[in-house]
Amino acid sequence: VDVGFVGLGGMGSAMASRLIAAGHRVLVWNRSQDAVDKLRAAGAEAVKNPLDAFQADVALTMLASDEIIEDVIVKPGVLKSARPGLIHLVTATISVDYAKTLETIHKEAGVAYVGAPVLGRPDVAAKGELNILAAGNADDIAWVKPVLDAIGRKTWVVGTEPHLANVAKLAANFAIVSAIETMAEAFAFCERQDVAPETIAEILTGTLFAAPAYKTYSAAILERKYEAGFKLALGLKDVRLMLAASEKAGAPLPIASIVRDNFVDAIAHGEGDKDWSAVARVAFRRAALAKD
Amino acid sequence: VDVGFVGLGGMGSAMASRLIAAGHRVLVWNRSQDAVDKLRAAGAEAVKNPLDAFQADVALTMLASDEIIEDVIVKPGVLKSARPGLIHLVTATISVDYAKTLETIHKEAGVAYVGAPVLGRPDVAAKGELNILAAGNADDIAWVKPVLDAIGRKTWVVGTEPHLANVAKLAANFAIVSAIETMAEAFAFCERQDVAPETIAEILTGTLFAAPAYKTYSAAILERKYEAGFKLALGLKDVRLMLAASEKAGAPLPIASIVRDNFVDAIAHGEGDKDWSAVARVAFRRAALAKD
């Protein structure tokens, strides 16, 4: 399958590499050139604009926000001039509302649209072990299966309307930030009472919480390794998308509200460029536990 | 090892059965007689008061609250007349403050005290697969190892002061109620947006949240099987203990505060006798999702 690939940040580059390794022809475009050069060295072909990437069988976009998709794909009319029959895979975390807008825009342009946000960070993407949450026409999803299989360990089909994949993605991210906040509060609670956070982390991840989310993030928090896998300031964007969807949907999300306030607190303290697990510092700070 | 066993509720009975099955001599006492009779049929010996149970090598108490331990063990002077050399295992979820009081009382009475609250519900206890959080003198913990091994799959040593086990236990229960609340909010969020809760539950427990806490409680919530494994009203007691410890310790617990308010809401709606996972109904109710 020929794949046009637009958006080569940390996640995009890792995913594109997997596609090349799986033997697909990959046509890449990115706003800045560095990432393009690296992928060409790995076997990709550079194209000179997003529209050229949309002349393949499948176009995969990994663009960071609603606004960037609007600017790079929609406004320049890329969809209207896409190769007939092309399937567009939108893998970024976008708002549910904008995903619905994209449904309309694709329908009008006659382009197939599959929502395919992914769970996992760049290191997971590099190993091809992402979990993909896909929604769209069943035949379309079946057709892009080789592409999805190259980048993910498993594809979870959420429904037939593309925006449903974004609902699921926001719910999953909500569970993650809630787990981070839970660990942060629990660790501060323990530390103030002379139980080492390491001890409670070992117990939780050795018993009822023996799950990747708890293992990954308890390690990050305990080692204070807050180099950005996923930047806190971007994480706040995701929390904002959850809250916006919650509002439209009519479903309160009290834990997301707590997390939002803590992200705001963290950013006010200059931690916006750290990994989003650094929001844990808020719980430590509030318990007057000085942390470097 | 001869074990005196005081407190034969659902958890206590299951644990005592395991001790009998492991070949220990077990001397049981309980406030009401039914549970005693069942265990006698399984091989236990009934004793006529708690003091007699404290003439064994080890006394294990599984009593539901600070107040009951005070009334059944402390006030009647059981500790002062315990067999010299006896080790007292306190397995219930009690307050950190009261655990500290018990440290003093045991020291004065010259009785060894090991804090040993357990993670797991009656069905887990019946299989001897509890996780035991133990704290106390290392030699004492080593000495009671055969007893702990008979009831648990693993003993996690938290520290040398018994009350530290209760700190860890409250932290673990905090993580559990937070996970329940998280799933409840996420499920309501999804259902209001036409993603089935079953779908998001399958994704979470198949990926980043592939852990017993999420599997057990997502199943309970989705099947609306709220028969009490652990009663919601008792769960509120545990949340209250977390908040009391948080206050003394100087560590805010915002998620526990949310959960507290939801437990209050659930009890106001007549759900106090259901399993504590029924607190999920609050999130559904707030999202105007009618649930039987």
Next chain:
Amino acid sequence: VDVGFVGLGGMGSAMASRLIAAGHRVLVWNRSQDAVDKLRAAGAEAVKNPLDAFQADVALTMLASDEIIEDVIVKPGVLKSARPGLIHLVTATISVDYAKTLETIHKEAGVAYVGAPVLGRPDVAAKGELNILAAGNADDIAWVKPVLDAIGRKTWVVGTEPHLANVAKLAANFAIVSAIETMAEAFAFCERQDVAPETIAEILTGTLFAAPAYKTYSAAILERKYEAGFKLALGLKDVRLMLAASEKAGAPLPIASIVRDNFVDAIAHGEGDKDWSAVARVAFRRAALAKD
């Protein structure tokens, strides 16, 4: 002073009437015609588009949101063709971010811009007793004083940059929704314990809380008079603006987060068209107090 007036909803119509009564020449425009007709009967002159309203000495716009100002004033280029020397009074509750954008747009168009959001509902506006929060160039504010005096009991100058008036307005609205939520929780707390909400309301408003916000909203809640003075769904918009500003500003607003979730709950229960004080029903509902 000749005043162009754009936006004749409940608030706008009341304010325009006051200007007419004060002897100003008032040129009105509104999207729908009914309101225009009523004001013509009262002495206003109708103009055929917003641009004509911007040929007066002062243009006062009372438009409901950022988007409507953008559509009605900015995009059609009204500012660029405004009468030289005109001062534009923006009285609606808009986002802090958009107010900053308007600062730039006005500067580029060479039009003076005064931020002048108001505190008060239509009945207060009809009596000319609004409180006006004004920010902008001091001379401009001085010049429009006769206009402000005609619609308000007092003008509070917040600063020299127009958007600061919006910061203050959001802070004031935050205090109001917090007071509503506080009363709702307190009333439910009392009612569940056999103290009539009327009793505690009388005590609060007779002692430490003898203030208009508490008197107005306790009456609304207790009489269940939830006819919309200010629609709950619009109130959620204001809460959203507070949270958006809080995020940009780096100041957590935990009470606004609670209120947000309660507004979402209320709207999910079909209360979006009621007055925003109807959010009190959430606290009653959560305490299982059935209210018609």
Next chain:
Amino acid sequence: VDVGFVGLGGMGSAMASRLIAAGHRVLVWNRSQDAVDKLRAAGAEAVKNPLDAFQADVALTMLASDEIIEDVIVKPGVLKSARPGLIHLVTATISVDYAKTLETIHKEAGVAYVGAPVLGRPDVAAKGELNILAAGNADDIAWVKPVLDAIGRKTWVVGTEPHLANVAKLAANFAIVSAIETMAEAFAFCERQDVAPETIAEILTGTLFAAPAYKTYSAAILERKYEAGFKLALGLKDVRLMLAASEKAGAPLPIASIVRDNFVDAIAHGEGDKDWSAVARVAFRRAALAKD
């Protein structure tokens, strides 16, 4: 009327002074002697134990907590040996639960019990301008009117069962801490956006929030005058009583939960001995606004 007065802290001393000034015979007892000496100088008679104070017509106790009342009045059997016909005025902020217990104890002892917690701080008490929330038998309340009139500007009758006065008192204190928290969040929100907290405070207290609670506490926060009128650590006790009552009553109190966490945060930062308005520092700290 002869009044026995037990408990001469800041509030008690001020109230007793008012009774003396009003011409009542006042028999005082206090745990420490200093306060007694001062009141003797003002005209009180010292008695040698609480029981002697209960030989007057009315006994007024201003003791700081459930536990102290239990230790000083109930356990020593003071009620059983009180002068027949005496009316006991309990003016402190105690738990609703303990007030119910006191109802039973008084009934058994044949002593009339009027719940009469007060709103106001020592400076207000010194001027005799407290607001008194009274509950009990109507004849008893009528009979003690001269006593209440000497210490308060007004008595608000809440109901016929004494504990109802405590419900109302906790609701009023809830409104106060909510107002403090609201101002703290609003001030931090404004300051981060270059609107001076003084400006928004002036607007609020000059318009919709022109009430003592907002005037008193905005001044305290803005002047950073956190000398203890009412200690933060004691304030946390009151918040705990609210939450305990909320739990028993079945009425969630989300704002009280936020305030609780902030009080815990403040105490962890060494602010327990400051005035409870110092909880405002938490909002400033979270917004990274350094405050001396």
